[in-house]
Amino acid sequence: MNPDAIIVFSAGTIPYEEGGQARWRTTTYDNTDAFGTMGGRDRVEAAALLAEKYPDAYIVATSKRMTGESTTLAEVYAAEMVGLGVARERIIEETESTTAPTQVKEAVQLAAEKRWKRLIFLSSGYQLPRIRAFYEKTGSDITVEFISSESILAAADPAFAARFAEVQKTDAFQTRLVSEARGLAALKADTYQSAPPEDKYEH
Known part of the structure:
Protein backbone atom coordinates (compact mmCIF):
# COMPACT_ATOMS: atom_id res chain seq x y z
CA MET A 1 0.00 0.00 0.00
CA ASN A 2 1.24 3.47 -0.89
CA PRO A 3 -0.11 5.67 1.92
CA ASP A 4 -1.36 9.21 1.50
CA ALA A 5 -0.03 9.95 4.99
CA ILE A 6 1.87 8.38 7.86
CA ILE A 7 0.38 9.21 11.27
CA VAL A 8 3.08 9.17 13.94
CA PHE A 9 1.54 8.58 17.36
CA SER A 10 3.45 10.51 20.00
CA ALA A 11 4.65 9.08 23.31
CA GLY A 12 6.14 11.88 25.40
CA THR A 13 8.74 14.60 25.61
CA ILE A 14 11.40 15.44 28.19
CA PRO A 15 12.80 18.91 28.95
CA TYR A 16 16.53 19.52 29.01
CA GLU A 17 18.87 22.50 28.95
CA GLU A 18 21.28 23.35 26.15
CA GLY A 19 23.32 26.52 25.89
CA GLY A 20 21.40 28.02 28.77
CA GLN A 21 18.06 27.51 27.02
CA ALA A 22 15.24 25.11 27.85
CA ARG A 23 14.59 22.58 25.10
CA ASN A 31 11.94 6.95 30.15
CA THR A 32 8.78 5.84 31.95
CA ASP A 33 5.46 7.12 33.21
CA ALA A 34 2.94 5.52 35.60
CA PHE A 35 2.24 2.82 33.00
CA GLY A 36 5.81 1.72 32.29
CA THR A 37 8.26 2.09 29.41
CA MET A 38 7.40 4.84 26.96
CA GLY A 39 9.51 4.83 23.83
CA GLY A 40 9.05 7.74 21.45
CA ARG A 41 12.37 8.31 19.72
CA ASP A 42 11.88 4.91 18.06
CA ARG A 43 8.77 6.30 16.37
CA VAL A 44 10.69 9.31 15.06
CA GLU A 45 13.41 7.10 13.59
CA ALA A 46 10.90 4.68 12.07
CA ALA A 47 8.91 7.58 10.62
CA ALA A 48 12.04 8.88 8.89
CA LEU A 49 12.64 5.47 7.33
CA LEU A 50 9.02 5.21 6.16
CA ALA A 51 9.21 8.75 4.78
CA GLU A 52 12.12 7.61 2.63
CA LYS A 53 10.25 4.51 1.52
CA TYR A 54 7.10 6.47 0.65
CA PRO A 55 8.36 9.80 -0.74
CA ASP A 56 4.90 11.05 -1.73
CA ALA A 57 3.31 10.55 1.70
CA TYR A 58 2.70 13.32 4.20
CA ILE A 59 3.98 12.75 7.73
CA VAL A 60 1.68 13.78 10.58
CA ALA A 61 3.24 14.53 13.97
CA THR A 62 0.60 14.44 16.67
CA SER A 63 -0.49 15.98 19.95
CA LYS A 64 -0.08 18.79 22.41
CA ARG A 65 0.92 18.22 26.02
CA MET A 66 -1.85 17.49 28.52
CA THR A 67 -0.05 19.74 31.02
CA GLY A 68 -0.27 22.78 28.78
CA GLU A 69 3.32 23.66 27.85
CA SER A 70 3.53 25.89 24.78
CA THR A 71 5.93 23.51 23.02
CA THR A 72 3.72 20.74 21.63
CA LEU A 73 4.68 17.11 21.22
CA ALA A 74 3.97 17.49 17.51
CA GLU A 75 6.52 20.31 17.30
CA VAL A 76 9.23 18.26 19.02
CA TYR A 77 8.58 15.14 16.94
CA ALA A 78 8.49 17.17 13.73
CA ALA A 79 11.81 18.86 14.53
CA GLU A 80 13.49 15.53 15.23
CA MET A 81 12.16 14.06 11.98
CA VAL A 82 13.55 17.05 10.09
CA GLY A 83 16.86 16.39 11.83
CA LEU A 84 16.79 12.90 10.32
CA GLY A 85 16.27 14.22 6.82
CA VAL A 86 12.49 14.44 6.40
CA ALA A 87 11.58 17.53 4.36
CA ARG A 88 9.78 20.07 6.54
CA GLU A 89 7.14 20.73 3.90
CA ARG A 90 6.01 17.10 4.12
CA ILE A 91 5.26 17.30 7.84
CA ILE A 92 1.89 18.35 9.24
CA GLU A 93 1.64 19.15 12.96
CA GLU A 94 -1.66 18.02 14.51
CA THR A 95 -1.87 19.86 17.84
CA GLU A 96 -5.40 19.20 19.11
CA SER A 97 -5.06 15.64 20.43
CA THR A 98 -3.76 14.74 23.89
CA THR A 99 -4.38 10.97 24.15
CA ALA A 100 -4.37 7.89 21.92
CA PRO A 101 -8.16 8.00 21.29
CA THR A 102 -8.02 11.68 20.39
CA GLN A 103 -4.99 11.06 18.17
CA VAL A 104 -7.08 8.53 16.24
CA LYS A 105 -10.05 10.90 16.10
CA GLU A 106 -7.95 13.80 14.82
CA ALA A 107 -6.20 11.57 12.28
CA VAL A 108 -9.52 10.43 10.83
CA GLN A 109 -10.80 14.00 10.74
CA LEU A 110 -7.64 15.27 9.04
CA ALA A 111 -7.84 12.46 6.50
CA ALA A 112 -11.42 13.45 5.68
CA GLU A 113 -10.39 17.09 5.23
CA LYS A 114 -7.45 16.15 3.00
CA ARG A 115 -9.40 13.40 1.19
CA TRP A 116 -6.80 10.83 2.13
CA LYS A 117 -7.90 7.23 1.59
CA ARG A 118 -4.85 5.26 2.77
CA LEU A 119 -3.00 5.79 6.03
CA ILE A 120 -0.23 4.19 8.03
CA PHE A 121 -0.67 4.39 11.81
CA LEU A 122 2.85 4.20 13.27
CA SER A 123 3.50 3.60 16.95
CA SER A 124 5.32 1.32 19.36
CA GLY A 125 4.13 -2.25 18.99
CA TYR A 126 2.71 -2.43 22.49
CA GLN A 127 0.21 0.34 21.68
CA LEU A 128 -1.06 -0.89 18.31
CA PRO A 129 -3.86 -3.21 19.56
CA ARG A 130 -5.39 -0.33 21.51
CA ILE A 131 -4.97 2.08 18.60
CA ARG A 132 -6.66 -0.44 16.30
CA ALA A 133 -9.57 -0.75 18.75
CA PHE A 134 -9.98 3.03 18.88
CA TYR A 135 -9.93 3.19 15.10
CA GLU A 136 -12.55 0.46 14.73
CA LYS A 137 -14.85 2.45 17.00
CA THR A 138 -14.74 5.41 14.58
CA GLY A 139 -16.53 3.47 11.86
CA SER A 140 -14.23 5.05 9.26
CA ASP A 141 -13.80 3.39 5.88
CA ILE A 142 -10.25 4.71 5.40
CA THR A 143 -7.74 1.95 4.72
CA VAL A 144 -5.28 1.86 7.62
CA GLU A 145 -2.12 -0.22 7.98
CA PHE A 146 -0.91 -0.51 11.57
CA ILE A 147 2.90 -0.64 11.73
CA SER A 148 5.16 -0.95 14.75
CA SER A 149 8.24 1.23 14.99
CA GLU A 150 10.20 -1.79 16.20
CA SER A 151 9.50 -3.79 13.04
CA ILE A 152 10.78 -0.96 10.85
CA LEU A 153 13.91 -0.38 12.91
CA ALA A 154 14.74 -4.08 13.24
CA ALA A 155 14.48 -4.53 9.46
CA ALA A 156 16.83 -1.60 8.90
CA ASP A 157 19.32 -2.46 11.64
CA PRO A 158 19.64 -6.01 13.04
CA ALA A 159 21.49 -4.60 16.05
CA PHE A 160 18.29 -2.81 17.06
CA ALA A 161 16.49 -6.15 17.45
CA ALA A 162 19.10 -7.25 19.99
CA ARG A 163 18.83 -3.99 21.91
CA PHE A 164 15.04 -4.13 21.93
CA ALA A 165 15.10 -7.73 23.16
CA GLU A 166 16.87 -6.44 26.26
CA VAL A 167 14.30 -3.66 26.68
CA GLN A 168 11.52 -6.26 26.62
CA LYS A 169 13.06 -8.01 29.62
CA THR A 170 12.82 -4.94 31.86
CA ASP A 171 10.23 -4.52 34.59
CA ALA A 172 9.17 -1.21 33.04
CA PHE A 173 8.37 -2.85 29.71
CA GLN A 174 6.43 -5.65 31.38
CA THR A 175 4.49 -3.04 33.34
CA ARG A 176 3.60 -1.37 30.04
CA LEU A 177 2.32 -4.64 28.58
CA VAL A 178 0.10 -5.20 31.61
CA SER A 179 -1.20 -1.63 31.38
CA GLU A 180 -1.98 -2.00 27.68
CA ALA A 181 -3.79 -5.30 28.25
CA ARG A 182 -5.86 -3.67 30.98
CA GLY A 183 -6.73 -0.77 28.70
CA LEU A 184 -7.72 -3.06 25.84
CA ALA A 185 -9.96 -5.09 28.14
CA ALA A 186 -11.63 -1.89 29.34
CA LEU A 187 -12.21 -0.84 25.75
CA LYS A 188 -13.93 -4.12 24.95
CA ALA A 189 -16.07 -3.73 28.08
CA ASP A 190 -16.89 -0.09 27.24
CA THR A 191 -15.43 1.05 30.56
CA TYR A 192 -12.32 2.74 29.16
CA GLN A 193 -11.26 6.10 30.59
CA SER A 194 -8.14 8.04 29.65
CA ALA A 195 -5.59 8.45 32.42
CA PRO A 196 -5.24 11.80 34.22
CA PRO A 197 -2.33 14.10 33.30
CA GLU A 198 -0.39 13.32 36.47
CA ASP A 199 -0.12 9.66 35.43
CA LYS A 200 1.38 10.74 32.11
CA TYR A 201 4.31 12.56 33.70
CA GLU A 202 7.52 11.37 32.04
CA HIS A 203 10.75 10.74 33.89
Whole structure:
Protein backbone atom coordinates (compact mmCIF):
# COMPACT_ATOMS: atom_id res chain seq x y z
CA MET A 1 0.00 0.00 0.00
CA ASN A 2 1.24 3.47 -0.89
CA PRO A 3 -0.11 5.67 1.92
CA ASP A 4 -1.36 9.21 1.50
CA ALA A 5 -0.03 9.95 4.99
CA ILE A 6 1.87 8.38 7.86
CA ILE A 7 0.38 9.21 11.27
CA VAL A 8 3.08 9.17 13.94
CA PHE A 9 1.54 8.58 17.36
CA SER A 10 3.45 10.51 20.00
CA ALA A 11 4.65 9.08 23.31
CA GLY A 12 6.14 11.88 25.40
CA THR A 13 8.74 14.60 25.61
CA ILE A 14 11.40 15.44 28.19
CA PRO A 15 12.80 18.91 28.95
CA TYR A 16 16.53 19.52 29.01
CA GLU A 17 18.87 22.50 28.95
CA GLU A 18 21.28 23.35 26.15
CA GLY A 19 23.32 26.52 25.89
CA GLY A 20 21.40 28.02 28.77
CA GLN A 21 18.06 27.51 27.02
CA ALA A 22 15.24 25.11 27.85
CA ARG A 23 14.59 22.58 25.10
CA TRP A 24 12.56 19.40 24.59
CA ARG A 25 13.37 15.96 23.20
CA THR A 26 11.33 12.82 22.62
CA THR A 27 11.20 10.13 25.28
CA THR A 28 13.10 6.86 24.84
CA TYR A 29 12.80 3.31 26.20
CA ASP A 30 14.74 4.54 29.23
CA ASN A 31 11.94 6.95 30.15
CA THR A 32 8.78 5.84 31.95
CA ASP A 33 5.46 7.12 33.21
CA ALA A 34 2.94 5.52 35.60
CA PHE A 35 2.24 2.82 33.00
CA GLY A 36 5.81 1.72 32.29
CA THR A 37 8.26 2.09 29.41
CA MET A 38 7.40 4.84 26.96
CA GLY A 39 9.51 4.83 23.83
CA GLY A 40 9.05 7.74 21.45
CA ARG A 41 12.37 8.31 19.72
CA ASP A 42 11.88 4.91 18.06
CA ARG A 43 8.77 6.30 16.37
CA VAL A 44 10.69 9.31 15.06
CA GLU A 45 13.41 7.10 13.59
CA ALA A 46 10.90 4.68 12.07
CA ALA A 47 8.91 7.58 10.62
CA ALA A 48 12.04 8.88 8.89
CA LEU A 49 12.64 5.47 7.33
CA LEU A 50 9.02 5.21 6.16
CA ALA A 51 9.21 8.75 4.78
CA GLU A 52 12.12 7.61 2.63
CA LYS A 53 10.25 4.51 1.52
CA TYR A 54 7.10 6.47 0.65
CA PRO A 55 8.36 9.80 -0.74
CA ASP A 56 4.90 11.05 -1.73
CA ALA A 57 3.31 10.55 1.70
CA TYR A 58 2.70 13.32 4.20
CA ILE A 59 3.98 12.75 7.73
CA VAL A 60 1.68 13.78 10.58
CA ALA A 61 3.24 14.53 13.97
CA THR A 62 0.60 14.44 16.67
CA SER A 63 -0.49 15.98 19.95
CA LYS A 64 -0.08 18.79 22.41
CA ARG A 65 0.92 18.22 26.02
CA MET A 66 -1.85 17.49 28.52
CA THR A 67 -0.05 19.74 31.02
CA GLY A 68 -0.27 22.78 28.78
CA GLU A 69 3.32 23.66 27.85
CA SER A 70 3.53 25.89 24.78
CA THR A 71 5.93 23.51 23.02
CA THR A 72 3.72 20.74 21.63
CA LEU A 73 4.68 17.11 21.22
CA ALA A 74 3.97 17.49 17.51
CA GLU A 75 6.52 20.31 17.30
CA VAL A 76 9.23 18.26 19.02
CA TYR A 77 8.58 15.14 16.94
CA ALA A 78 8.49 17.17 13.73
CA ALA A 79 11.81 18.86 14.53
CA GLU A 80 13.49 15.53 15.23
CA MET A 81 12.16 14.06 11.98
CA VAL A 82 13.55 17.05 10.09
CA GLY A 83 16.86 16.39 11.83
CA LEU A 84 16.79 12.90 10.32
CA GLY A 85 16.27 14.22 6.82
CA VAL A 86 12.49 14.44 6.40
CA ALA A 87 11.58 17.53 4.36
CA ARG A 88 9.78 20.07 6.54
CA GLU A 89 7.14 20.73 3.90
CA ARG A 90 6.01 17.10 4.12
CA ILE A 91 5.26 17.30 7.84
CA ILE A 92 1.89 18.35 9.24
CA GLU A 93 1.64 19.15 12.96
CA GLU A 94 -1.66 18.02 14.51
CA THR A 95 -1.87 19.86 17.84
CA GLU A 96 -5.40 19.20 19.11
CA SER A 97 -5.06 15.64 20.43
CA THR A 98 -3.76 14.74 23.89
CA THR A 99 -4.38 10.97 24.15
CA ALA A 100 -4.37 7.89 21.92
CA PRO A 101 -8.16 8.00 21.29
CA THR A 102 -8.02 11.68 20.39
CA GLN A 103 -4.99 11.06 18.17
CA VAL A 104 -7.08 8.53 16.24
CA LYS A 105 -10.05 10.90 16.10
CA GLU A 106 -7.95 13.80 14.82
CA ALA A 107 -6.20 11.57 12.28
CA VAL A 108 -9.52 10.43 10.83
CA GLN A 109 -10.80 14.00 10.74
CA LEU A 110 -7.64 15.27 9.04
CA ALA A 111 -7.84 12.46 6.50
CA ALA A 112 -11.42 13.45 5.68
CA GLU A 113 -10.39 17.09 5.23
CA LYS A 114 -7.45 16.15 3.00
CA ARG A 115 -9.40 13.40 1.19
CA TRP A 116 -6.80 10.83 2.13
CA LYS A 117 -7.90 7.23 1.59
CA ARG A 118 -4.85 5.26 2.77
CA LEU A 119 -3.00 5.79 6.03
CA ILE A 120 -0.23 4.19 8.03
CA PHE A 121 -0.67 4.39 11.81
CA LEU A 122 2.85 4.20 13.27
CA SER A 123 3.50 3.60 16.95
CA SER A 124 5.32 1.32 19.36
CA GLY A 125 4.13 -2.25 18.99
CA TYR A 126 2.71 -2.43 22.49
CA GLN A 127 0.21 0.34 21.68
CA LEU A 128 -1.06 -0.89 18.31
CA PRO A 129 -3.86 -3.21 19.56
CA ARG A 130 -5.39 -0.33 21.51
CA ILE A 131 -4.97 2.08 18.60
CA ARG A 132 -6.66 -0.44 16.30
CA ALA A 133 -9.57 -0.75 18.75
CA PHE A 134 -9.98 3.03 18.88
CA TYR A 135 -9.93 3.19 15.10
CA GLU A 136 -12.55 0.46 14.73
CA LYS A 137 -14.85 2.45 17.00
CA THR A 138 -14.74 5.41 14.58
CA GLY A 139 -16.53 3.47 11.86
CA SER A 140 -14.23 5.05 9.26
CA ASP A 141 -13.80 3.39 5.88
CA ILE A 142 -10.25 4.71 5.40
CA THR A 143 -7.74 1.95 4.72
CA VAL A 144 -5.28 1.86 7.62
CA GLU A 145 -2.12 -0.22 7.98
CA PHE A 146 -0.91 -0.51 11.57
CA ILE A 147 2.90 -0.64 11.73
CA SER A 148 5.16 -0.95 14.75
CA SER A 149 8.24 1.23 14.99
CA GLU A 150 10.20 -1.79 16.20
CA SER A 151 9.50 -3.79 13.04
CA ILE A 152 10.78 -0.96 10.85
CA LEU A 153 13.91 -0.38 12.91
CA ALA A 154 14.74 -4.08 13.24
CA ALA A 155 14.48 -4.53 9.46
CA ALA A 156 16.83 -1.60 8.90
CA ASP A 157 19.32 -2.46 11.64
CA PRO A 158 19.64 -6.01 13.04
CA ALA A 159 21.49 -4.60 16.05
CA PHE A 160 18.29 -2.81 17.06
CA ALA A 161 16.49 -6.15 17.45
CA ALA A 162 19.10 -7.25 19.99
CA ARG A 163 18.83 -3.99 21.91
CA PHE A 164 15.04 -4.13 21.93
CA ALA A 165 15.10 -7.73 23.16
CA GLU A 166 16.87 -6.44 26.26
CA VAL A 167 14.30 -3.66 26.68
CA GLN A 168 11.52 -6.26 26.62
CA LYS A 169 13.06 -8.01 29.62
CA THR A 170 12.82 -4.94 31.86
CA ASP A 171 10.23 -4.52 34.59
CA ALA A 172 9.17 -1.21 33.04
CA PHE A 173 8.37 -2.85 29.71
CA GLN A 174 6.43 -5.65 31.38
CA THR A 175 4.49 -3.04 33.34
CA ARG A 176 3.60 -1.37 30.04
CA LEU A 177 2.32 -4.64 28.58
CA VAL A 178 0.10 -5.20 31.61
CA SER A 179 -1.20 -1.63 31.38
CA GLU A 180 -1.98 -2.00 27.68
CA ALA A 181 -3.79 -5.30 28.25
CA ARG A 182 -5.86 -3.67 30.98
CA GLY A 183 -6.73 -0.77 28.70
CA LEU A 184 -7.72 -3.06 25.84
CA ALA A 185 -9.96 -5.09 28.14
CA ALA A 186 -11.63 -1.89 29.34
CA LEU A 187 -12.21 -0.84 25.75
CA LYS A 188 -13.93 -4.12 24.95
CA ALA A 189 -16.07 -3.73 28.08
CA ASP A 190 -16.89 -0.09 27.24
CA THR A 191 -15.43 1.05 30.56
CA TYR A 192 -12.32 2.74 29.16
CA GLN A 193 -11.26 6.10 30.59
CA SER A 194 -8.14 8.04 29.65
CA ALA A 195 -5.59 8.45 32.42
CA PRO A 196 -5.24 11.80 34.22
CA PRO A 197 -2.33 14.10 33.30
CA GLU A 198 -0.39 13.32 36.47
CA ASP A 199 -0.12 9.66 35.43
CA LYS A 200 1.38 10.74 32.11
CA TYR A 201 4.31 12.56 33.70
CA GLU A 202 7.52 11.37 32.04
CA HIS A 203 10.75 10.74 33.89
